[in-house]
Structure formats: C-alpha cells, structure tokens
Amino acid sequence: MNDLHHKFLESIDKLFQAKKFKSLKELLSTMEPADIAEIMGEKPPVERVFLFRLLAKDLAIEVFEFMDSTEIEEMLAHFSDSEVSEIMEEMSDDDRTALFDELPAKTVKKLLLRLSPDERKVANMLLNYSPSSAGRIMTPEYIDLKEEMTTEEAVGRIRRNARSKETIYTCFVVDTQRYLKGVVDLETLIMAEPHTLVGAVMDDPVYATTTTDQEEVAQVMSKYDLQAIPIVDTEKRLVGIITFDDVLDIIEEEATEDFERMAGIQPVEESYLDASVFTLARKRFMWLFICILTEAVTSVVLKRYSFALQSVVALTFFIPLLIGTGGNAGTQASTLVIRGLTLGDIEWEDIGKVIFREILTGILLGGALAIFGLGRAYMLHTGYGVALTVAFAIIAVVLLGNMAGTLLPFIAQMLHIDPAIMSGPFITTIVDVFGLIVYFEIARNILSLS
Amino acid sequence: MNDLHHKFLESIDKLFQAKKFKSLKELLSTMEPADIAEIMGEKPPVERVFLFRLLAKDLAIEVFEFMDSTEIEEMLAHFSDSEVSEIMEEMSDDDRTALFDELPAKTVKKLLLRLSPDERKVANMLLNYSPSSAGRIMTPEYIDLKEEMTTEEAVGRIRRNARSKETIYTCFVVDTQRYLKGVVDLETLIMAEPHTLVGAVMDDPVYATTTTDQEEVAQVMSKYDLQAIPIVDTEKRLVGIITFDDVLDIIEEEATEDFERMAGIQPVEESYLDASVFTLARKRFMWLFICILTEAVTSVVLKRYSFALQSVVALTFFIPLLIGTGGNAGTQASTLVIRGLTLGDIEWEDIGKVIFREILTGILLGGALAIFGLGRAYMLHTGYGVALTVAFAIIAVVLLGNMAGTLLPFIAQMLHIDPAIMSGPFITTIVDVFGLIVYFEIARNILSLS
Structure with missing residues (x-):
C-alpha cells in the first residue's frame, strides 16, 4: 500500500511541476478518494486547494469527507465563498456534523450561514443532539418505503432516490406519521416477486434512539451484524440512520479513549502530532498529580517504619522489587477485568467468580515469583529472615495487586463510571501504599522488630 | 436491550415448561438470530439442542453462526450425525473456518469427514492459510461477473445466485482465468442503463492478498470505507472476499490483544471467564518474571548506594514516590506512542518530533510535580538538601519515563515487532532501575555524599 502511495505522490509532483494539469486531472480521477485525501494532507494549503479544484465535483466532495478537520480548516481560507457554500451544501449530513464538531465555533457559525435554509435546518437539528449521542452522528439521508408499496415500486423508488442517500442496501419502512414499521434489505426486495408488498417481506427493526450513546450503537450494530441501523425519536418516529463506516470510526475512537484512560490520560481529541504540547501535558497532569x-x-509509611529500615538495612533493597511486582500484577488484573466489562464478557453478577479466580491466580503467580525472591535474597546474603520476609511479601503484594485490579473497576462500574478510569498508574500507586505496609508488617513479625 | 432480553427469556421458559412447542416455535421465528444465540448460550446443552431443533433450517444455521465455540462444542455431542453433516455443510465458509479454529483438532478432523467432497476441499483450502491471515478468514462465497456482461445480465446473475453468497452488494469482475479486473457495487449496476457493459462501470479494485495480516485488511477496509474487499492469490487471481462484519470482529480482537500486551499479558484466546485459571496465570507469568x-x-543499585541511605535515611522515604511517578509518566508516554503507531498517526520518520515533544512535556509535567515534591519534603522536615534532591529527581524521572515510553515502542517497530509488546509493566521496571541511579547520583552531588 505504501509503495503505491509514494508512486502516486511522485507522479502528482512531477505533473504539477511540469504544469501538465490535464494529465494530473486524469490521474486524480483514477484514484481512490481516501488516497487523494491522504496525499493532499501532505501538501501545503495552497497546493491542496489547487489540486482540489482539479477534481470532478462528486469526487471532490468525497475527498473532502475523507480529510482531517485541521486540513480542511487551513483550506477554507483559500476557497471562494461560492465554493465553500457548494461544498457545505453537498457534503453528507453526518460528515458535515463531524466536521463542525471539530472546527472552532466561530467558523461553524459562518459556515452554517452559507447553507440553504433546508440544509441549515438539518445541520442545526443534528448539532442540537448531545456530543457522542446517536443523534449527533446520524444522517437523515436514508431511503424510506411504505408497507403498501409493491417490491417493484420500492425498487423504482430506490433507483430514483439513490444519488442523495447514504445507503440503498438497507431501506426503512415508515407509515404516514413516519413511525418506524420495519426494515428491508435491497437483496430481499430484488429477490421477491415484483407484486409482493413491502409489508410482507420486511423485518422487525433493531433500532436505537437519538439519545443512545454512540458506543452502545456500535455494540448493537456489531452484535447483529447490521449494515445500517435506524435511529428514532422518543415517539419511535424515524429521524435518521447510522451506517457501518461510522461504526468503524466509533470503535476506533472508543478504543483510543480506553487506552488513554487506562494509562491515566484524559481523552485527547486530536491525534498525537496534531495536539499541542500544552494540551498533552494538561491531559496527563491530573492523574500524575493524583498519583x-x-x-x-508512602513517605509517611516509610518514615513510620524507619526503625525497621535502620535495624535491617537490607529491607530497603527489596522495596522497588516488591511494589513493582505488586503494581504489575495489578495492571494485568485491572486490564483483564476492564476489558471483560467493556466487551460484556464479565458482568456485575460475576464479581464473586472474578475475585475467586484472581485469588487463585495470585497464589499461583505469587508462589512462583516468591521462589525467585527467596533465591534473590539468598544471593544478596541478607540472611534467612529477610529472605523469608521477601518471599511472603511477594505473595502478599501480588494478591493485593490482583484485588485492587479487580475491585476498583467493579466499583467504577457500580458508580456508573467507565471502568477504564481505574488506570494502571492509579492501581499501581494504591498497591505501593498498601504493599509497603504489608511488607513491613510481615518483616516485623518474622524478624521480631519493634 | 436488556429488558427485551429478559422478557424473551421469560416467555421462552414459560412456553418450554408448559410444553407449548408450537407457540415457542412461532416466538423464536420472530426473534433476531443474535438474540436467540445469546439466550441459548444461557441454557444447558440438552435444552439448547431442543430449542435449536425448533428453528427453521435457515434461521438455525444463522443462529449457529452467532454462537460461541464452547457452546457449539457442548451441543455437538447431542446432535445426530446427519444433523451435524447438514449444519456443517450449510454454514458459510468463513464462519466454519472460525469455528474449526477454536475446536480441538480431533473434533475438526471428524467434522471435516462429514462434509461433502466439494465443501471439504474449500474447508481444507481455508485451513491451510496461516492463522490471522486474510486467507484464513475469507469466504469464497462471492458474486463474480464478467466485463463483457451487460448490467442487466449482471443483475440477473446476482438474482439467481444471491442465496448462497455472503454479500451481493459488492460484486467482483474477473476474466476467464479468474484474474481480478474490477469491483462494482450493486447500486451502480441497478442505476446504470440496462445495456451498459459491466466493464464500463466497474472501478479499479482495492484488494488484499491471502497472506496479508487480518489487522492490515481491517485497516484498509476502514480507510476506504469498504463493505467487502477482494482477496487474491500471489498471481492476482480472485480466491475470496472479506466482509465488513468480519472487520468489526477483527478490530475488537486486535484491540483486546493490544490491551493485553500493553499490560504485560500474552494474548488470551478465550474470554476471561472461559479461560482456566492456569491459562490466565501462564499468560501473565512471562512478563511478571521478566519484570x-x-x-x-534495583536491589543491586540500592545495595551499592546503601552508604547514602545510611547517612541520610530520609532519602529512602521518597523512593516509591519517585520511581512510581517515573513509571506513570512512562506508561502515559508509551500508550500515546503505541496507539499513535498502531493507528498510523505517528510514523517512523516522526521519531525526532516525538522525542522533542516528550522532552518538552516532560519538563512541563516534571516541573509542576517537582514543586509538589519540594513542598512534600519540606513538610517531612528532611532539610533543604534532600528537598532539592527530590525536586530535581522528579524532573529527571519524568523525563526518563517519557524517553523510555517513546524509544522502546519505536525500537519494537524498527524490529518489526508489535510496539504494544513494550508494555507499561516493562517500561515501569526499566524506569525503576535507571530512576534510582539518577536519584542517588543527584543526591550524591547535592548532599556531597561519597
């Protein structure tokens, strides 16, 4: 894929420099919109606008829909007013909302004024739904049919309206009040006898409402393998649809958010290189500070137990090893539990089972690692007592890590917070504090310190 | 969604206990295959088989394709030989391969023998591609067209062959040697004039080969918003297709793998509750042991610097705080870099830019946290020297964490290993070792220890 990308890039540059614009135009017309968008993203805004103007109108809109909002923003200044109006008018409704979501409010306000009254109404309607709700990402550009149409009439209607619709492969059956009655695939329609009624071949719809969270919409579409899902208002009137290509974006976005949360980073909206250093620092600061x-x-704990550290200096040598191991076990356990809760593999009722499994796993892993700790202490000539202390403490901190990693995500779930908020860094920190107390208490007992 | 699930479950149980099998059959026929599969998964195998037999044949196969391999395995023993043969024969090729991938080899061998010679050939062909390659997950059930057909003939061919195909919405144009010439959407075909030739309306295909990794296939499909992608052999002959519903599964699977790797867990194939405690312990042991x-x-480092610890005990108090903070910063940085590399937001050429950004972020974050460290040391009455040591050490370990979190994923990428292998636990451990050395060296200089 990358070879192809570089070859295209080279050809475009050559034709551009040689001013062979006709050939350039022809080359662009053979390319995929996603590829053109990618290449244009690497050019300075002025050249980008120039290339853009060489594209046929339909292709131009498609390319536009594949571009990043920052790239689009840079281009907007170089377009004429009528060009801007035309692009905004022609973009599909969901891509336009997504663009508006990322542009500064002032720019959006200006762009809205460039739309025709009809399109402006649609755009405002979509922008009124809360961010990351189904309403915000849907498009009203769907094919609607009536139950009393024949399949032949339905196919005819599809043919006449296909151009302006997001998909024609799933059609939506509504009554005169626009209540959603059913869904029907194009496949069913073209396979049916021409005089069959749509109402006879349609299916009960799986649907979501405008307020459903986008992550839930993605889960439902993935569960039922849906190519498109109807979105209804509170009265079950059809208002829009969401298609599978949006789902891919949502899943990627939600996964990135979870990765960031689990590493103790507040979700960053821009991609890494687009975000400013200040934004990155800000998004990372909160959890670093809490931690x-x-x-x-731990300083208080260590100060309190300094009598033990002073009488047996060797105890200090194992502090990083111990709390590190506990933290690592905690990160592992929390990742398994958080991912299980997110995917629905683990449910609230399973909490007892999960705790039981994590205790068993903790004993197995802690036991194996304790043998290593015993050998390590022996090698450092710490004496029998310290070695035994370290071995027991390893088992204890692994168990502690597993428990923190299990319970904290479940508690978040109970409080209706995203379990991913219980990040590895936070769990590691908690384990550090309690791990040290456990370590010194074990030491006190085994080494009879006081 | 969950309310609906419980209502269905209740109705099914009631009808089952009252032995109203005819009504039960009717109820099931109105339900979504994915929902039936979910409910059957909660029943004991015998009841599951009973419910399964109430389903109409087409629906039964669909439900089967939505079930977990462990649930299917339990059911197989209760089916008659002819039932097993029929189900295996009717399953779509890609779902069957996916099932075979998860069943024990012995069972697969038996099941293969139950297939007709034609289907067995297909099944064996697919099983011969390496796991997680495009060949392994594709299905040969696609619609093929010829360039010299008219669009009317093409639509006729689609109508006749739709039943046994995975999708009819994207069709694939091949020549007599089965070389891939183009792709064409059903939408294009039904919108074109009836006598237009397919060759005139088809597009250049975006394709993948049988050996392409499934993750790359998913990325390509997501980039180009493809509903289906053609898979060709080394000579560019069309051998199968992959559809969007498979992509959703791949993306989820790959994200789970990345989550696990980044937490220092080797990928677990089963879901959390299905995996045995021994499997979980085994998958977690390696990284815990390496760490x-x-x-x-660190024990060696601490032993070596014990002269410093003995002359200034207060230095010990800050060990967990310091290495914890460095580790947390490292986890954050590595997560941002790994995710960026995975999504393609960051590329190899960006390494200089990323290092620069992480140094800046490190100075900002380290500086802010150092002020806190200074105050904390002051509160513990450690004296001016230790407080200053802690403050400088905080800046140093945050920078160290950022550098480890940046460089290790890039190094993995350079070695063509999944960057996600550079897990948080591993980075935390590396930072612990170097962080301590830095801490004591700073202490030695500021406090003039020797």
Missing part, C-alpha cells in the same frame, strides 16, 4: 499525592503517603 | 528479573537489579 503523586497518593504516593506521598 | 522481577529486571527489578532485581
């Missing part, structure tokens, strides 16, 4: 605040408790 | 081995170096 260092919590971690500060 | 504890690496972490053991």
Whole structure:
C-alpha cells in the first residue's frame, strides 16, 4: 500500500511541476478518494486547494469527507465563498456534523450561514443532539418505503432516490406519521416477486434512539451484524440512520479513549502530532498529580517504619522489587477485568467468580515469583529472615495487586463510571501504599522488630 | 436491550415448561438470530439442542453462526450425525473456518469427514492459510461477473445466485482465468442503463492478498470505507472476499490483544471467564518474571548506594514516590506512542518530533510535580538538601519515563515487532532501575555524599 502511495505522490509532483494539469486531472480521477485525501494532507494549503479544484465535483466532495478537520480548516481560507457554500451544501449530513464538531465555533457559525435554509435546518437539528449521542452522528439521508408499496415500486423508488442517500442496501419502512414499521434489505426486495408488498417481506427493526450513546450503537450494530441501523425519536418516529463506516470510526475512537484512560490520560481529541504540547501535558497532569499525592503517603509509611529500615538495612533493597511486582500484577488484573466489562464478557453478577479466580491466580503467580525472591535474597546474603520476609511479601503484594485490579473497576462500574478510569498508574500507586505496609508488617513479625 | 432480553427469556421458559412447542416455535421465528444465540448460550446443552431443533433450517444455521465455540462444542455431542453433516455443510465458509479454529483438532478432523467432497476441499483450502491471515478468514462465497456482461445480465446473475453468497452488494469482475479486473457495487449496476457493459462501470479494485495480516485488511477496509474487499492469490487471481462484519470482529480482537500486551499479558484466546485459571496465570507469568528479573537489579543499585541511605535515611522515604511517578509518566508516554503507531498517526520518520515533544512535556509535567515534591519534603522536615534532591529527581524521572515510553515502542517497530509488546509493566521496571541511579547520583552531588 505504501509503495503505491509514494508512486502516486511522485507522479502528482512531477505533473504539477511540469504544469501538465490535464494529465494530473486524469490521474486524480483514477484514484481512490481516501488516497487523494491522504496525499493532499501532505501538501501545503495552497497546493491542496489547487489540486482540489482539479477534481470532478462528486469526487471532490468525497475527498473532502475523507480529510482531517485541521486540513480542511487551513483550506477554507483559500476557497471562494461560492465554493465553500457548494461544498457545505453537498457534503453528507453526518460528515458535515463531524466536521463542525471539530472546527472552532466561530467558523461553524459562518459556515452554517452559507447553507440553504433546508440544509441549515438539518445541520442545526443534528448539532442540537448531545456530543457522542446517536443523534449527533446520524444522517437523515436514508431511503424510506411504505408497507403498501409493491417490491417493484420500492425498487423504482430506490433507483430514483439513490444519488442523495447514504445507503440503498438497507431501506426503512415508515407509515404516514413516519413511525418506524420495519426494515428491508435491497437483496430481499430484488429477490421477491415484483407484486409482493413491502409489508410482507420486511423485518422487525433493531433500532436505537437519538439519545443512545454512540458506543452502545456500535455494540448493537456489531452484535447483529447490521449494515445500517435506524435511529428514532422518543415517539419511535424515524429521524435518521447510522451506517457501518461510522461504526468503524466509533470503535476506533472508543478504543483510543480506553487506552488513554487506562494509562491515566484524559481523552485527547486530536491525534498525537496534531495536539499541542500544552494540551498533552494538561491531559496527563491530573492523574500524575493524583498519583503523586497518593504516593506521598508512602513517605509517611516509610518514615513510620524507619526503625525497621535502620535495624535491617537490607529491607530497603527489596522495596522497588516488591511494589513493582505488586503494581504489575495489578495492571494485568485491572486490564483483564476492564476489558471483560467493556466487551460484556464479565458482568456485575460475576464479581464473586472474578475475585475467586484472581485469588487463585495470585497464589499461583505469587508462589512462583516468591521462589525467585527467596533465591534473590539468598544471593544478596541478607540472611534467612529477610529472605523469608521477601518471599511472603511477594505473595502478599501480588494478591493485593490482583484485588485492587479487580475491585476498583467493579466499583467504577457500580458508580456508573467507565471502568477504564481505574488506570494502571492509579492501581499501581494504591498497591505501593498498601504493599509497603504489608511488607513491613510481615518483616516485623518474622524478624521480631519493634 | 436488556429488558427485551429478559422478557424473551421469560416467555421462552414459560412456553418450554408448559410444553407449548408450537407457540415457542412461532416466538423464536420472530426473534433476531443474535438474540436467540445469546439466550441459548444461557441454557444447558440438552435444552439448547431442543430449542435449536425448533428453528427453521435457515434461521438455525444463522443462529449457529452467532454462537460461541464452547457452546457449539457442548451441543455437538447431542446432535445426530446427519444433523451435524447438514449444519456443517450449510454454514458459510468463513464462519466454519472460525469455528474449526477454536475446536480441538480431533473434533475438526471428524467434522471435516462429514462434509461433502466439494465443501471439504474449500474447508481444507481455508485451513491451510496461516492463522490471522486474510486467507484464513475469507469466504469464497462471492458474486463474480464478467466485463463483457451487460448490467442487466449482471443483475440477473446476482438474482439467481444471491442465496448462497455472503454479500451481493459488492460484486467482483474477473476474466476467464479468474484474474481480478474490477469491483462494482450493486447500486451502480441497478442505476446504470440496462445495456451498459459491466466493464464500463466497474472501478479499479482495492484488494488484499491471502497472506496479508487480518489487522492490515481491517485497516484498509476502514480507510476506504469498504463493505467487502477482494482477496487474491500471489498471481492476482480472485480466491475470496472479506466482509465488513468480519472487520468489526477483527478490530475488537486486535484491540483486546493490544490491551493485553500493553499490560504485560500474552494474548488470551478465550474470554476471561472461559479461560482456566492456569491459562490466565501462564499468560501473565512471562512478563511478571521478566519484570522481577529486571527489578532485581534495583536491589543491586540500592545495595551499592546503601552508604547514602545510611547517612541520610530520609532519602529512602521518597523512593516509591519517585520511581512510581517515573513509571506513570512512562506508561502515559508509551500508550500515546503505541496507539499513535498502531493507528498510523505517528510514523517512523516522526521519531525526532516525538522525542522533542516528550522532552518538552516532560519538563512541563516534571516541573509542576517537582514543586509538589519540594513542598512534600519540606513538610517531612528532611532539610533543604534532600528537598532539592527530590525536586530535581522528579524532573529527571519524568523525563526518563517519557524517553523510555517513546524509544522502546519505536525500537519494537524498527524490529518489526508489535510496539504494544513494550508494555507499561516493562517500561515501569526499566524506569525503576535507571530512576534510582539518577536519584542517588543527584543526591550524591547535592548532599556531597561519597
């Protein structure tokens, strides 16, 4: 794929420099919109606008829909007013909302004024739904049919209206009040006898409402393998649809959010290189600060047990090893539990089972690692007592890590917070504090310190 | 959605206990295959088989394709030989391969023998491609057209062959040697004049080969918003297709793998509750062991600097806080870089830019946290020297964490290993070792220890 990309890029540059615009135009017309968008993204805005103007109108709109909002924003200044109006008018409704979501409010306001009254109404309607709700990402450009049409009439209607619709492969059956009655695939329609009624071949619809969260919409579409899902208002009137290509974007976006949350980063909207250093620092600061605040408790713990550290200096040598191991086990457990909760493999009722499994796993892993710890302490000539302390402490911190990693995501789930908020860094910190207390208590008992 | 699930479950149980099998059959026939599969999964195998037999044949196969392999395995023993043969024969090729991939080899061997010679050939062909390659997940059930057909003839061919095909919405144009010439959407075909030739309306195909990794296939399909992608052999002969519903599964699977790798867990194939405790412990052991081995170096470091710890005990108090903070910063940085590399937002050429950004972010974050460290040391009455040491060390470990989190994923990428392998636990451990050395060296200089 990348070879192809570089070859296209080279040809475009050559034709551009040689001013062979006719050949350039022909070359662009053979390319995929996604590829043109990618290549244009690497050009300065002025050249981008120039290339854009070489595209046939339909292709131009498609390319536009594949571009990043930052790239689009840079281009807008170079377009004429009528060009801007035309592009905004022709974009599909869902892509336009997505673009508006990322542009500055002032720009959006200006762009809205360039739309025809009809399109402006649609655009405003979509922008009124809350971010990341189904309403915000849907498009009203669907094919609607009536139950009393024949399949032949339905296919005719599809043919006449296909151009302006997001998909024609799933059609939606509504009554005169626009209540959603059913869905029917184009496949069913063209396979049916021409005089069959649509009402006889349509299926009961799986649908979502405008307020449903986009992540839930993606889950439902993935569960039922839907190519498109109807979105209804509170009265079950059809208002829009969401198609599978949006689902891919949602899933990727939600996964990125979860990755970030689990690493103690507040979700970053831009891609890494587009975000400013200040934005990145800001999104990372909160959890680092919460963790260092919590971690500060370890100083108190260590100060309190300094009598033990002073009488047996060797105890200090194992502090990073111990709390590190506990933290790592905690990160592993929390990742398994969070991912299980997100995918629905683990449910609230399973909490007992999960705790039981994590205790068993903790004993197995802690036991195996404890043998290593015992050997390690022996090698450092710490004496029998410290070695035994380290071995027991390893088992204890692995169990502790597993418990923190299990319970914290479940608690978040109970409080209706995204379990992914229980990030590895936070769990590691919690384990540090309690791990040290456990370590010194074990030491105190085994080494009879006081 | 869950309310509906419980209502269905209740109705099914009631009808089942009252032995009203005819009504039960009717109820099932109105339900979505995915819902039936979910409900059957909660029943004991014998009841599951009974419910399954109430389904109409087409629906039964669909339900089967939505079920978990463990549930299917339990059912197989209760089916008659002819039932097994029929189900295996009727399943779509890609779902059958996916099932075979998860069943024990012995069972697969038996099931293969139950297939007709033609289907067995297809099944064996697919099983011969390496796991997680495009060949392994594709299906040969596609609609093929010829360039010299008219669009009217093409639509006729689609109508006649639709039943046994995975999708009819994207069709594939091949020549007599089965070389892939183009793709054409059903939409294009039904919108074109009836006598237009397929060759005139088809597009250049975006395709993948049988050996392409499934993750790359998913990325390409997502990039171009493809509903189906053609898969060709090394000579560009069309051998199968992959459809969007498979892509959703791949993306979810790959994200889960990345989550697990980044937490230092080797990918677990089963879902959390299906995997045995021993499997989970085994998948987690390797990285815990590598980390504890690496972490053991910290004992050496601490032993070596014990002169410093003995002359200034207060230095010990900040060990967990320091290495914890460095590890947290490292986890954040590595997550941002790994995710960026996976999504293609960051490329190899960007390494200089990323390092620069992480140094800046590190200075910002480290500086802010250092102020906190300074205050904290002051509160613990450690004296001016230790407080200053802690403050400088915080900046240093945050920078260290950022660098480890940036460089290790890039190095993995350079070695053609999944960057996600550079897990948070591993990075945390590396930062622990180097963080301590840096801490004591700073202490030695500021406090003039020797």
